[in-house]
Amino acid sequence: MKHSEVKIKIVECNVKTNLVVLQTNSATFTITSKEMVEFLKTASEIKEKKPSKNPILNEIASEILEYLNLTCNRKFPVTDNNLSFISARLSEGEKPELLKQIIDIKSWAWKNDYSMRKYLRPETLFNPTKFQSYKQEVLDVIADPQQFKKYVKAKEDERTGKEYDPLDSGYSQK
Incomplete structure (x- = not known):
C-alpha cells in the first residue's frame, strides 16, 4: 500500500x-x-513500517533477521515489514551485535515457554516501545555476568527439575 x-x-x-x-x-x-x-x-x-532506503542497512537487517530465524528456529521472510523494525533501530545508531544479543537473551527466556515464544519476532523484539527495556536487559548482563549466570542456573534448575552444574556440564537429581 x-x-x-x-x-x-x-x-x-x-x-x-x-x-x-x-x-x-x-x-x-x-x-x-x-x-x-x-x-x-x-x-x-x-x-x-517504512523500510530503510539504505541498502547497507537493509543488508545488515537481513542478516539479523536470518540470525533470529536460526537462533529461534523461526521462518520469518525477508519482507519490508520484518526488516523495517530492525532497520529503524540500526538507523538510530544501535549496533548489530546489540540486536543479536537481544535475540539471544529473549530466545533463551522465551523459546521454551509456549505462551511467550510467539513473541520471538521482529515486531516485538525491535518495536520502539519495548526495545529500550530489552536493550537494558543486555546491558545488565554485560555489567554483571555472574549475576546473570546465577539467574540462568536457577531457571534451568526450575525448568528441568534437576540441579544444573555449569562446571560439570551435567545435571544431578535435586
Missing part, C-alpha cells in the same frame, strides 16, 4: 472543551484530544 504525505496543522487546541482543530490543504476538522492521541500513535506506526 502506498502512502501519500499529508501536511496537517494544529489550528487550535482547547483544554476546556478537550477539542483539537486540525487543518490540511483541503479541509479543516475538529477532533477530541483522545482521537488526536490515537491519530498520532497510528501515524508513528505507519512511519515506523
